[in-house]
Amino acid sequence: MKADRQDYYFERGAAADLWRRTLSQIPSIFGRLIYLSSLRSHTGAYEHYGFVQAYGMAAAQSALLASHEQTFSLWLTFNLEQQKADLDLYLSGFIADREAIIEIWLRMEPYRNLVPATARASERRLFTADFSALLELLRREYRLSRPDRER
Numbered sequence: 001m002k003a004d005r006q007d008y009y010f011e012r013g014a015a016a017d018l019w020r021r022t023l024s025q026i027p028s029i030f031g032r033l034i035y036l037s038s039l040r041s042h043t044g045a046y047e048h049y050g051f052v053q054a055y056g057m058a059a060a061q062s063a064l065l066a067s068h069e070q071t072f073s074l075w076l077t078f079n080l081e082q083q084k085a086d087l088d089l090y091l092s093g094f095i096a097d098r099e100a101i102i103e104i105w106l107r108m109e110p111y112r113n114l115v116p117a118t119a120r121a122s123e124r125r126l127f128t129a130d131f132s133a134l135l136e137l138l139r140r141e142y143r144l145s146r147p148d149r150e151r
Contacts, residue, residue: 018064022035030075048064080133098142
């Protein structure tokens with residue numbers, strides 16, 4: 001990952017600016033996935049007004065998609081232990097409501113929306129399988145009951 005950071009610092013343009021000003025400020029890879037996927041609209045386009053104003057629509061879309069893909073790919077390179085540590089880092093930013101967040105993830109599965117639209121089916125399956133295992137670990141760690149999917 002250190003090499004990735006160096007590459008961003010030496011590049012110029014939209015992707016480098018996105019890294020320097022925003023993504024480098026988010027300590028967890030999972031947090032970056034949430035941030036980047038939150039910028040994607042229901043049409044699949046990324047919406048970030050200031051970024052589009054600074055770089056134009058094409059450069060902004062390209063940089064946001066590439067960053068989303070790279071962040072997702074990096075997450076997939078982590079083993080479950082590394083993913084759990086990163087997820088714990090993300091959750092540490094929430095003083096309260098960790099249990100509520102985990103319960104929502106268990107019940108509604110919003111994490112499925114974190115996958116870039118360009119991801120292969122095998123990557124989607126891997127992400128979902130890994131995250132399901134992580135949720136089971138968190139469910140046990142926080143002593144939460146299994147979600148009632150009929151609600």
